Amino acid sequence: MSLGGLVKQGLADGVDWSNTQSTAGSPGSCYATAFNDSTDNDSIMWMPGVFSTTKHYSQITIHKAAGYTAPSTHEVECHVGTTGSAHSIKSYEMDFGIGLNLQPVRWDGAINAFTTNCFTVLSGNFFSVADGDVVKTVFDSSSGSPVITVFLNGVQQIQMTDTTAGKLTTGAPGVGFFIRSGTGADFTRYCISDWACGNA
8 A cells, every 4th residue: 555655664664563554445445564473563654744743643444355364463543643764663553453342452563562551541442343343542732641532433432541651643644554464364354445634
């Protein structure tokens, strides 16, 4: 996925991660390019320099093929607050594994450097997704600490913040994927059929 060169990619720009790829169509699809068996080299892309770095959103539409059951972990990720350069990506990842509830993750720069215990839930509950669901993640750090609000099909589900020392206060929207190999594993059968982003 290039979007006219506006996006950055995990391998092309972050070096230690993997790129995403896309297919044309109505709707199109965005999916992983590599299996993640030995390291957390997720397929990721983000769009810097276009929208507000402190108030933006990333919105994904889930595609899950009928009958698809991943042999191991297969995740679709909605990213906000993302910054990246060679050997460093920082981001808030809203992670949706098949059959699992939302798992928020903060990427802390280096490959395999991440935390899941930095979040304080302000309201709502974690939730899972199905084929056709639309997930919108809003990032707002105007208060000095990021507030992350996640919507499912237009209805707010959960709001959380990160007030720890490693909090991220600027960045860009993006998407990502994590998938382990195995019999029947398929990048395209659990992926993103549509992505939208903008100012919040």
